Amino acid sequence: MGIYELSLATIVGINIILALGLNLITGYCGQISLGHAAFFGTGAYVVALMAKAGYPAPINLVCAMLITGGIGIVVGVASLRVRHDFLAITTMGVGFLFLGFVRQQDSVLGGEMGLSGIPSIGLEKPAFLMLVLAVAALCTLFSVYIKKSWMGFAFDAVATDEDTARLLTVNVPVYKLTAFALGTAMAGLAGGLYCYFTRFIMPDDFGFITSISVLSMVAVGGIGSVPGVIIGTMLLTLLPEMSEFLSDYKLFFYGALLFGVMRFAPDGLAGVGSSLRGMLKRSGRAV
Amino acid sequence: MIKKTTLIFLTLCLVVSFASLCPAADTIKFGFNAPLTGFAAADGKSSSEGAKLAVKQINAAGGVLGKQVELVIYDDQAKPANAIPIANKLIGKDKVVVGISGSYSGPTRSSAGVFQEAGIPYISAYAIHPDITRAGNMVYRTGLLGTVQGRAGAKLVGDMMGKKNVVIITLQNDFGKSLAAGFKSVAADYGIQVIAEYQYSMKDRQFGSLVAKVKADKPDAIYASGYYFTCGPLVSQLRAGGVDAPVIGQEGYDGQKFIEIAGPAAEGVLITTTLDRDSKEKEAREFMQAFEKQAGYPADMVSASAHTAVKVAAAAIERAGSTDPEKIRQAIAKTSYKASSGLIRFNKLGEVMKPVQVQIVRDGRWHYYAVIDDPELLTPPEE
Amino acid sequence: MLFLELLIQGLIYGCMYAIIAVGLTLVYGLLRILHVAHAGLFTLGAYLGVIVTNATGSLGLAIPVSAMCVGLVGMAIYRLCYQPILSKPPYVALIASIGLFIAMEEIFRLIFGPYGLTYTQVPLQSPLSLLGMSLRMVDIFIVFGSVAMLGLLSWLAQKTRIGIAWRATVDDPQMAGSFGISVQNVRYLNFFIGSALAAVAGIFISLLSNLAEPTMGGVPSYKALAIIVLGGLGNVTGTLIAAVILGVVEAYGTIYVGNLLDRDAIAFAFLILVLMLKPQGLFSRK
Numbered sequence: 008m009g010i011y012e013l014s015l016a017t018i019v020g021i022n023i024i025l026a027l028g029l030n031l032i033t034g035y036c037g038q039i040s041l042g043h044a045a046f047f048g049t050g051a052y053v054v055a056l057m058a059k060a061g062y063p064a065p066i067n068l069v070c071a072m073l074i075t076g077g078i079g080i081v082v083g084v085a086s087l088r089v090r091h092d093f094l095a096i097t098t099m100g101v102g103f104l105f106l107g108f109v110r111q112q113d114s115v116l117g118g119e120m121g122l123s124g125i126p127s128i129g130l131e132k133p134a135f136l137m138l139v140l141a142v143a144a145l146c147t148l149f150s151v152y153i154k155k156s157w158m159g160f161a162f163d164a165v166a167t168d169e170d171t172a173r174l175l176t177v178n179v180p181v182y183k184l185t186a187f188a189l190g191t192a193m194a195g196l197a198g199g200l201y202c203y204f205t206r207f208i209m210p211d212d213f214g215f216i217t218s219i220s221v222l223s224m225v226a227v228g229g230i231g232s233v234p235g236v237i238i239g240t241m242l243l244t245l246l247p248e249m250s251e252f253l254s255d256y257k258l259f260f261y262g263a264l265l266f267g268v269m270r271f272a273p274d275g276l277a278g279v280g281s282s283l284r285g286m287l288k289r290s291g292r293a294v
Numbered sequence: 295m296i297k298k299t300t301l302i303f304l305t306l307c308l309v310v311s312f313a314s315l316c317p318a319a320d321t322i323k324f325g326f327n328a329p330l331t332g333f334a335a336a337d338g339k340s341s342s343e344g345a346k347l348a349v350k351q352i353n354a355a356g357g358v359l360g361k362q363v364e365l366v367i368y369d370d371q372a373k374p375a376n377a378i379p380i381a382n383k384l385i386g387k388d389k390v391v392v393g394i395s396g397s398y399s400g401p402t403r404s405s406a407g408v409f410q411e412a413g414i415p416y417i418s419a420y421a422i423h424p425d426i427t428r429a430g431n432m433v434y435r436t437g438l439l440g441t442v443q444g445r446a447g448a449k450l451v452g453d454m455m456g457k458k459n460v461v462i463i464t465l466q467n468d469f470g471k472s473l474a475a476g477f478k479s480v481a482a483d484y485g486i487q488v489i490a491e492y493q494y495s496m497k498d499r500q501f502g503s504l505v506a507k508v509k510a511d512k513p514d515a516i517y518a519s520g521y522y523f524t525c526g527p528l529v530s531q532l533r534a535g536g537v538d539a540p541v542i543g544q545e546g547y548d549g550q551k552f553i554e555i556a557g558p559a560a561e562g563v564l565i566t567t568t569l570d571r572d573s574k575e576k577e578a579r580e581f582m583q584a585f586e587k588q589a590g591y592p593a594d595m596v597s598a599s600a601h602t603a604v605k606v607a608a609a610a611i612e613r614a615g616s617t618d619p620e621k622i623r624q625a626i627a628k629t630s631y632k633a634s635s636g637l638i639r640f641n642k643l644g645e646v647m648k649p650v651q652v653q654i655v656r657d658g659r660w661h662y663y664a665v666i667d668d669p670e671l672l673t674p675p676e677e
Numbered sequence: 678m679l680f681l682e683l684l685i686q687g688l689i690y691g692c693m694y695a696i697i698a699v700g701l702t703l704v705y706g707l708l709r710i711l712h713v714a715h716a717g718l719f720t721l722g723a724y725l726g727v728i729v730t731n732a733t734g735s736l737g738l739a740i741p742v743s744a745m746c747v748g749l750v751g752m753a754i755y756r757l758c759y760q761p762i763l764s765k766p767p768y769v770a771l772i773a774s775i776g777l778f779i780a781m782e783e784i785f786r787l788i789f790g791p792y793g794l795t796y797t798q799v800p801l802q803s804p805l806s807l808l809g810m811s812l813r814m815v816d817i818f819i820v821f822g823s824v825a826m827l828g829l830l831s832w833l834a835q836k837t838r839i840g841i842a843w844r845a846t847v848d849d850p851q852m853a854g855s856f857g858i859s860v861q862n863v864r865y866l867n868f869f870i871g872s873a874l875a876a877v878a879g880i881f882i883s884l885l886s887n888l889a890e891p892t893m894g895g896v897p898s899y900k901a902l903a904i905i906v907l908g909g910l911g912n913v914t915g916t917l918i919a920a921v922i923l924g925v926v927e928a929y930g931t932i933y934v935g936n937l938l939d940r941d942a943i944a945f946a947f948l949i950l951v952l953m954l955k956p957q958g959l960f961s962r963k
Binding site: 039085264266268 | 770781937939942958
């Protein structure tokens with residue numbers, strides 16, 4: 008694998024972790040988050056500061072998860088007060104607040120200049136890719152486990168109909184907060200890995216556009232479907248590379264794709280997958 | 295029937311084998327990353343046009359080391375996350391002998407790390423972040439450092455123009471902030487007192503409240519940083535709001551579009567930059583004429599910087615006499631090259647040491663006003 | 678003096694925000710869709726305004742032409758993009774709208790170039806002195822123009838048959854339908870008016886900064902969302918008041934708190950604060 012393929016695969020891996028985290032919040036629990044990049048950024052900044060202070064990587068990554076998850080709970084508390092579209096805008100606001108705050112902290116967080124000179128994680132490129140893929144695999148297994156467990160059932164209930172879930176004595180607030188905590192912790196972990204990948208972070212990396220990109224990966228894949236989200240993430244991350252021949256029209260194509268999938272296949276790739284399976288089954292029976 | 299198929303098949307085999315016998319075009323590849331799409335597309339277009347012009351001119355003069363130069367351009371959308379795979383692609387797949395950044399600081403800094411690790415020289419055309427050259431000895435910068443330009447601005451305002459009470463309006467990004475930092479670091483030396491400092495974001499186009507506040511401050515001069523799409527509206531609204539104090543800007547204003555937007559309000563605006571429209575130097579004049587012909591609009595700082603970077607790289611390879619990265623690097627370090635944006639020489643860190651041009655808007659076009667040349671003031675850091 | 682100037686500036690911002698946000702809240706009130714592509718129509722309006730003004734020399738012609746064209750495009754967007762997915766969960770329309778918006782921005786860049794368009798002769802730039810402040814004609818034009826349009830809208834909604842049918846459909850589509858009101862036509866009208874207003878807002882902005890650029894819809898795309906939420910989703914009067922309040926908050930905020938947070942952060946901090954105290958917005962749906 009050349010260095011080019013290695014770096015691409017690493018980015019895909021990091022994006023998968025990020026998208027699975029959002030899938031937990033949006034897909035499993037029906038809480039629309041338009042500010043996921045803020046948590047991605049928080050994890051990155053935590054790791055950057057700690058790594059520069061000399062702490063070892065495993066501790067930094069764990070701290071990134073814990074701190075980000077903690078902030079996720081705080082934001083989750085906000086989600087208890089507002090619903091649906093109000094929540095979407097509130098999370099968007101959180102994203103902008105994070106950005107606005109970090110931009111102005113010249114002293115500690117580097118402000119507009121960002122943080123550079125982040126020490127290497129100590130792994131060669133192939134080994135780092137292995138680490139990222141291992142983490143992505145763990146997150147995948149975790150997501151699938153959650154879905155099948157009782158927590159998944161509760162998440163589903165909250166996503167489908169919050170009020171009825173409440174009547175069924177599902178402790179809605181606790182599950183909402185848990186979804187936020189887990190999903191944002193994953194984002195923080197992705198952020199920490201991203202930090203070790205680029206070794207230079209700036210506030211612009213974690214803006215509204217990034218939040219939208221991650222949401223698109225989840226939506227195109229099929230909200231709630233783990234395999235769908237993984238494939239959707241791979242597709243949208245690799246799209247710019249695959250469409251190099253489109254060059255000038257790349258971004259247009261990306262927008263058109265987002266629109267097209269939502270317009271014609273709103274259940275995303277997962278939906279397409281299950282219809283195909285359905286069609287095959289039916290044709291099998293006919294024969 | 296069988297005979298016909300076999301015939302077709304054999305023909306195909308012949309064609310394919312002939313094709314593989316033909317040697318691939320022998321070119322020397324230069325890598326180039328620029329934001330061709332996304333919010334920075336305007337600068338991406340200018341920088342890539344400047345680079346393309348340079349390659350065209352180099353190839354017309356015989357190429358480098360007897361071979362034609364091929365410019366491999368990739369779009370990084372001004373995002374660091376995109377820049378890293380692109381850098382890896384240029385090095386690993388396209389096997390470029392040198393990389394040039396026509397992009398902003400974020401992606402350039404990330405790419406610089408990759409090129410440094412791979413041991414391939416990398417030149418930043420106009421990205422101003424100080425940490426770019428700190429990535430290592432493979433990285434050079436042909437554009438002015440933000441802090442250096444800021445210092446030149448302070449000399450212009452305090453010393454050459456004699457203005458003392460200054461309001462600073464800063465664009466909230468690395469470009470604006472490093473300019474303001476440079477300005478403030480030597481402001482006192484020139485008798486300048488900063489009476490107020492304001493910030494605005496890259497997305498702002500309406501400055502009503504800012505104008506009202508600045509008017510109340512009654513400054514002698516305004517030092518404002520930004521790009522044509524922010525400072526064009528800003529200057530126009532300042533004048534409309536009754537603020538007559540002279541406005542001093544920097545290379546972000548450098549382009550015809552600023553004048554188009556600000557209209558009559560642009561008259562008298564001064565900037566520190568690297569492209570002298572009235573230059574008597576052959577390189578600059580030729581570049582400006584050829585650029586306007588190729589791109590269809592007048593040259594600006596970004597295109598001149600990209601043009602310079604490519605020319606410097608080509609000249610260095612020619613002097614090195616080989617495509618060995620270390621030899622190229624040594625040749626770059628010893629550069630003393632007259633380019634469209636000035637005489638290029640590098641210090642130990644890879645920063646350029648060149649004079650700062652001051653341009654002024656007169657009759658709707660940029661013209662020469664002065665040149666700032668103090669070596670002490672303009673010396674970039676060594677590490 | 679400064680206090681007054683900042684207030685006036687805040688009102689001017691507020692008027693522009695109001696015109697953009699009204700279109701968005703009209704769509705939401707009727708269809709529960711967060712119509713992000715509204716910002717793309719805003720940009721289209723600005724481009725058409727500049728092009729027609731430069732071609733004919735008349736702003737007075739450009740405004741209605743642009744509004745009309747963009748209104749029609751808005752209707753087309755409803756028919757082709759939103760109508761087929763009305764029954765899907767809300768995020769589908771949101772992301773489709775975002776995709777559409779990105780594609781529109783790119784179309785502007787691909788056709789007109791990344792630098793944007795400027796007026797050959799910017800209209801309404803003559804200075805005007807009011808209460809000791811230096812303004813331009815365009816500032817007064819925006820305030821009076823906005824008030825006039827919103828007044829017209831209000832008259833339409835209260836005093837005409839179309840307006841009554843419209844309000845009935847927003848309140849209860851099924852009931853309205855059973856009275857013989859064409860719900861479909863009401864929707865078309867909604868999009869037409871909302872998009873036409875967005876076009877006019879775009880022209881206003883292009884007059885203030887003499888620039889129509891591909892990414893000019895970026896800030897309105899999310900800022901307008903914040904405003905309609907602040908005003909109470911679907912509540913037109915609430916949106917108008919919220920728009921003006923936000924304009925004023927930003928005008929003061931950027932000067933006095935600008936070193937701590939940037940303009941967007943100020944706007945959203947204000948929004949989050951309000952939502953924590955009043956989760957349905959300042960004025961919830963009546």
